[in-house]
Each structure stands twice: as structure tokens, then as C-alpha cells.
Amino acid sequence: MPLFDYQVQAPAAGCPHCRAGFEVLLAAADAPGPAGCPRCGAPVARVMACPRIGASQTGFHRRAAAAGFKTLKRVAGNKGEYEAV
Ligand SMILES: [Zn+2]
Structure with missing residues (x-):
């Protein structure tokens, strides 16, 4: 299962957890991810992660x-x- 990075959309609205970014394990790459931070509920968006190639x-x-x-x-x-x- 792919692992994706999520980060708060508006840093002023987030908590330390979502401002730093967090990883989410999804069933598939096109599966819907979380709409909000699991700790504070602020809107989050998927961010590009750099694979360690x-x-x-x-x-x-x-x-x-x-x-x-x-x-x-x-x-x-x-x-x-x-x-x-
Ligand atoms: Zn948060």
C-alpha cells in the first residue's frame, strides 16, 4: 500500500502535527485521503514526497x-x- 505525505493547507490554521506534515497509508494511489488533520481537523492536502532513490x-x-x-x-x-x- 502506498504511503503519502499530507500537510496543512494554511499553516496558521494547523497544529504542530499537520504543520510538520504526516504520513498516511492508503489502499491505492487514487484512494481519497484524509480531508482534515486527525488531531485538529484543519484542511490538509497531499504533498509531493521525495523517494529515496x-x-x-x-x-x-x-x-x-x-x-x-x-x-x-x-x-x-x-x-x-x-x-x-
Ligand atoms: Zn493539525
Whole structure:
């Protein structure tokens, strides 16, 4: 189930919970989310969340370097060429 971020529409009307933003687990991406903050009831709207793409969750590059391996990165604009990072 997708997780979405919600934040109060008018910061002056919200409480600390909805001003900071909160996450809501929805059954589907097009499912209706909450209309108001669960704590204060102020109108909230879905905000774009930045997915953590590219951030290593496993420490792969650090562990590879510790084991003596080099990690490679594709050279921008060149297909098939890589350089050591
Ligand atoms: Zn609130």
C-alpha cells in the first residue's frame, strides 16, 4: 500500500502535527485521503514526497571499498563507459 505525505493547507490554521506534515497509508494511489488533520481537523492536502532513490540502504559502496573493491559510475553521455568512484 502506498504511503503519502499530507500537510496543512494554511499553516496558521494547523497544529504542530499537520504543520510538520504526516504520513498516511492508503489502499491505492487514487484512494481519497484524509480531508482534515486527525488531531485538529484543519484542511490538509497531499504533498509531493521525495523517494529515496539512489541512497544506499545497505552500505554497498562503503562495504565494497572496505573489502578492497572499486565501485564504478557511468560516465555521463557515454554509453558503456565507466569510471571509478
Ligand atoms: Zn493539525
